[in-house]
Amino acid sequence: MRYSYHRPASLDEASDMAAALPNARFIQGGTDLMVRIGQGRERPGHLISLRRIGELTTIDANREIRIGAGATLSDTLAHPDIRRRLPALAQSLAALGSRQVRNMGTIGGNLCNASPAADTAPPLLVYDARVEIRNGRAIRCLPLAEFLLGPGKTALQAGEILVAIVVPDPPEGTGSAFIRRGRVTMDLAIASVAASVRLNGGASIAIRVAAGAVAPTPRRLTAAEAVATPTDDWSRAAIAAREQIEPITDLRASAEYRRHLTGILVRRALTMAAAASGQWSIDR
Amino acid sequence: MRIPVRFELNGHAVEVEVAPDRTLLDLLRDTMGETGTKEGCREGECGACTVVVDGRAVNSCLFPAPEIDGTRVLTIEGLSCDHGRLSRVQQAFLDASGTQCGFCTPGMVMTAVAFLAENPAPMDTEIREALTGNLCRCTGYVQIVEAIQLAARRSRDPQA
Ligand SMILES: Cc1cc2nc3c(=O)[nH]c(=O)nc-3n(C[C@H](O)[C@H](O)[C@H](O)COP(=O)(O)OP(=O)(O)OC[C@H]3O[C@@H](n4cnc5c(N)ncnc54)[C@H](O)[C@@H]3O)c2cc1C
């Protein structure tokens, strides 16, 4: 027997178990963790399942959109408010893995796993999401950008539980979009970009860009945001984006290709986001 | 430490004890002896192990066995229970040559069953999207898409 398995019914119980059990890991969908255990890359003594904790799976869209960390990728994708108010997030979910993976995997698991290519991260960064973390009986909040620290590394301390992702409602007139390129449909992204644009009669009011799989963490591309102007076909933003990433060469693509691709994806994502804002047309 | 689980397997109540570090795939094949569900990659990539839990297709190779407690599971063995007659989707795979070596077939069929329950009149592109998580080394997928279309047509018109 490699590990024992625990199914607490509440967050308090889960926190207490994590404090008491040595070498314990939380598990939600298991689509990252079970693979790594199977490959021998991780050898926990105890798995603490969060799947029975009902409050982790609720999605509340009354004012801000609060997505429980344990909501499955499928349920998040199917939620009408997320499709309507956070379309770039919905697009990233539709591109993630397969149906089977989306039926098991969760949005919290995607962020806690902290892959540089985590597909939900660029849209959530663009939407200025923050995360709610349970530490024993206390709750703390962090901007998502401060939560993702490096490949496989988050701001979670031992025993802390990611409880929810909170997304402010984008202001009226905001358009947003996500695109990614991978070798085949079901593979991690070579590069991914999310963008949001709010325009006022063709002049920009607010522009946000974030990229995945081209730096140690998914990151906001503030340099691209600063120079982005709709009047120049977004090419200045694309050039700035290429300079603000730190791509690596791996089995999926070379660093040079990732840099090239990021520029193109930034331009396309901004074009799509501007079109979605309803304030601008693609073929001006 | 073994963990007692109670669940419904293909319409029958089951009570067994599972080791904590086993998957649903191990439980089905090794404990229950139901070997229709296949093991390909054990990494969530190939879909040969697909079964339907509470109406949703999942990779049983990544599904911790203790989590099966309280669920309803449908596997390939549960489809043709009607005196050995094949289910609509199985028959369509046969008629449209959607199966060659057959190793991917149980997973393909279970994905199709869950998908058609959600989308009874799909477009080909939607079927292809639904099959993202199921690999086939033999057919080239064209006949599999046709088989699923055939099953969908027959559910509307049994003579099709
Ligand atoms: C075939 C396949 C294809 C995939 N394709 C993609 C893809 O295209 N894009 C992509 O981004 N990902 C992909 N993934 C990765 C994975 O499916 C996602 O990252 C998924 O969202 C993980 O969620 P989970 O609930 O399954 O995580 P789990 O495996 O349960 O957990 C992942 C990690 O997070 C920790 N954790 C989970 N929940 C919490 C919590 N509430 N608090 C603290 N820590 C927690 C766990 O301890 C573990 O370290 C793929 C996986 C597979 C198997």
Ligand code: FES
């Ligand atoms: S054996 Fe489960 S997906 Fe391949």
Ligand code: FES
């Ligand atoms: S029929 Fe052989 S793998 Fe699909």
